[in-house]
Amino acid sequence: MPLDVAAPLLGRPVTISGLGTYLPETVVTNDDLSRVLDTSDDWIRQRTGIRQRRIAPPGMSSSDLGIPAAIAALADAGLRPEQVDLVITATISPDQIMPATASRIAYEAGCVNAGAFDVLTGCTGFVYGLAAAAGAVAAGLYDNVLVVGAEVISRIIDQSDRSTAILFGDGAGAALVSPLESSSRKSESEGGPRGILGFDVGNDGAGGCCLSVPAGGSRMPASHETVDKHLHFMRMNGAEVYRFATRVVAVSAGRVLERCRMKVGDIDLFVPHQANIRIIDSAAAKLGLSPEKVYTNLQRYGNTSCASIPLCLSEARAEGRLKSGDLALLMGFGAGLTWGACLIEWSDG
Ligand code: ACO
Numbered sequence: 569m570p571l572d573v574a575a576p577l578l579g580r581p582v583t584i585s586g587l588g589t590y591l592p593e594t595v596v597t598n599d600d601l602s603r604v605l606d607t608s609d610d611w612i613r614q615r616t617g618i619r620q621r622r623i624a625p626p627g628m629s630s631s632d633l634g635i636p637a638a639i640a641a642l643a644d645a646g647l648r649p650e651q652v653d654l655v656i657t658a659t660i661s662p663d664q665i666m667p668a669t670a671s672r673i674a675y676e677a678g679c680v681n682a683g684a685f686d687v688l689t690g691c692t693g694f695v696y697g698l699a700a701a702a703g704a705v706a707a708g709l710y711d712n713v714l715v716v717g718a719e720v721i722s723r724i725i726d727q728s729d730r731s732t733a734i735l736f737g738d739g740a741g742a743a744l745v746s747p748l749e750s751s752s753r754k755s756e757s758e759g760g761p762r763g764i765l766g767f768d769v770g771n772d773g774a775g776g777c778c779l780s781v782p783a784g785g786s787r788m789p790a791s792h793e794t795v796d797k798h799l800h801f802m803r804m805n806g807a808e809v810y811r812f813a814t815r816v817v818a819v820s821a822g823r824v825l826e827r828c829r830m831k832v833g834d835i836d837l838f839v840p841h842q843a844n845i846r847i848i849d850s851a852a853a854k855l856g857l858s859p860e861k862v863y864t865n866l867q868r869y870g871n872t873s874c875a876s877i878p879l880c881l882s883e884a885r886a887e888g889r890l891k892s893g894d895l896a897l898l899m900g901f902g903a904g905l906t907w908g909a910c911l912i913e914w915s916d917g
Contacts, residue, residue: 620869647746649679817907
């Protein structure tokens with residue numbers, strides 16, 4: 569019998585009480601890439617929807633992007649850093665294997681009372697981190713958990729490999745998870761939004777080889793040979809990942825909707841991981857969602873992996889496309905292969 573991993577959130581109501589983002593300044597357009605790679609703006613736009621991406625300067629690591637995003641999320645929530653109980657960093661481009669990138673982000677953001685750990689579940693990391701945070705806050709284990717998606721993916725991409733170099737961009741986004749009643753928002757009993765409703769998370773380890781950084785861990789330690797063979801860079805079977813993503817999004821979305829007793833028609837905003845516009849369009853069509861209910865920013869940032877969903881949430885809210893009471897479906901997928909869906913009734917102060 570398959571493990572049932574889709575469940576409505578039990579315990580006290582929880583919500584995202586603050587959002588923050590940080591993007592490096594340097595913009596790299598498709599035309600810039602086509603000057604150094606055998607590719608073109610036309611090909612990249614038509615096959616992916618991406619027009620440009622941000623790239624971090626040399627010396628800047630994922631935590632350097634995550635720290636300002638975390639500080640901005642705390643300011644947005646009106647919370648002091650010492651009130652944070654836990655910092656979870658979701659990333660596929662950690663500063664180092666050890667210590668956790670979250671440790672530096674927590675330290676530099678002033679979260680002196682917080683524990684810290686990293687989530688390494690590919691581009692699904694933000695949703696996994698959100699599920700861990702929401703469950704812990706709902707159960708009363710913690711009051712305030714910061715989930716930071718932080719990526720300098722350009723460091724783990726072979727810039728001479730046109731099949732991956734065109735897809736990814738650097739950036740960070742953070743979300744603070746807190747009890748609904750502690751925010752200034754109207755509580756559920758007063759007829760206000762209910763906050764985070766539930767999750768569906770999953771994993772298919774059989775697809776691990778489709779998307780990986782082969783060397784640098786205990787399975788294939790670093791050596792001259794691994795460096796010579798470029799095995800510290802991301803390897804991707806794009807077609808396989810594409811098939812997986814277009815299949816899993818509708819299935820996982822259906823599961824979380826069913827568990828939370830909601831319908832596709834209730835969704836106000838679909839916030840998918842920003843991998844490829846064709847994956848997003850296909851998933852939206854399978855779900856029966858009209859284009860105006862789908863949020864995308866991959867045109868400007870490319871695939872920012874674990875940062876893509878919090879970046880979208882922050883921009884959607886700023887643009888007035890995510891308002892108090894709106895039902896948002898967040899959907900991540902990536903290396904593992906993993907996937908994760910979250911339903912949230914958005915609550916703004
Ligand atoms: N520029 C020009 N031509 C290219 C490029 C490029 N950048 N890349 C590949 N091509 C060529 C190929 O060589 C091929 O040429 P051929 O027909 O002469 O053999 C042709 O274009 C078609 O290549 P495909 O790989 O079939 O192109 P496809 O339409 O499948 O698009 C892509 C490739 C964009 C990678 C797509 O498969 C995809 O988006 N997959 C999902 C990737 C993804 O989302 N990864 C991240 C997951 S999240 C995480 O955890 C990191």
